[in-house]
Amino acid sequence: MEPDFWDDPDAARQTEKMVSDEKSWVVMYDELYRKLEDVETLTELVAEDPDPELLAEVGVEEKALAELLENAEIRSMLTEPDDHRNAILNINSGAGGTESQDWSEMLMRMYIRWGESKGYTVNTLEYQEGEVAGIKSCTLRFEGPSAFGYLKAESGVHRLVRISPFDSNARRHTSFASVFVFPEVDDTIEISLNSDDIEMQVFRSGGKGGQNVNKVSSGVRLIWTGKLSDGRAERVVAECTEERSQLQNREKCMMMLKSRVYLLEREIQDAARNQLEMGKKKIEWGSQIRSYVFQPYTMVNDHRIEMKSTNIQAVMDGDLDPFIKGYLMATALNDSGV
DSSP states (O other), X not given: OOTTGGGSHHHHHHHHHHHHHHHHHHHHHHHHHHHHHHHHHHHHHHHHOOOHHHHHHHHHHHHHHHHHHHHHHHHHTOOSXXXXXXXXXXXXXXXXXXXXXXXHHHHHHHHHHHHHHTTOEEEEEEEEEOSSSSEEEXXXXXXXXXHHHHHGGGOEEEEEEEEOTTOTTOOEXXXXXXXXXXXXXXXXXXXXXXXXXXXXXXXXXXXSSOTTTTTSOOEEEEEEEEEOTTSOEEEEEEXXXXXXXXXXXXXXXXXXXXXXXXXXXXXXHTGGGOOSGGGGSOSSTTOEEEEXXXXXXXEEEETTTTEEESOHHHHHTTOOHHHHHHHHHHHHHHHTTO
């Protein structure tokens, strides 16, 4: 209600976002409370009249209540300073050639499905097609409440075992792809990069994007080479091909670059609790956080928490919540010393 509230539009938007995040907690609580009352009322009715239809309805409502409670439980674990931020997720194919590039595209689809199921806005910031199939790399942006808090559980190397559709002898192949997630910086975070340390490259965008994509050098790649606060030399690369305008791609690319540098600085300040370092491991044997086996049996196994699922199709369709919750719970217990 302040008359000068919108004099600073950026600050006003940040305040509105904060208010929206707080309201979402209230909405979630109210929904939980209403669902609990529904279950209690139906349970009382069944006690008086054990009708089969009422019993079935109680089961449906109890399941819905359990799902709401689980979502609230997961969200309550997001206590890190950057957990509320939007997320930038980068996928790179690793050892395995065409097979790993196809696997990278499968992971891309999986995360897009997950994001859409959560109501997030998902944008493709960068996309490099493979020579035969799949993708060499891609960068996705997830906009919505606590996107980084959830997706940080996915940083690491993901391993696929299946009979390759690209092998005429139908042999079983093992492929790898790395996933790295970092929080998106906004105007509340000051990240100052010396322009002399940044190299800008422009190129013709490849892949999806319309007629303009392959005719104009609209793609932008920014390379920052400098020193972090601990004196360590670092080279950080970011690129964007989402927009048809080179200027717009440059702005988004700079945001990605600052986000990556910010995460590196945060890791320095919080080295003892660094949960993202595994995302930088070599993309090959022995470094995977999760394995997806399609043949000779179906199994998804998260090696960090030893959680397994045989419903691999559901996982590939974006059902990642059990793994994310398991990781967040294990991390919370570890941080508390349990």
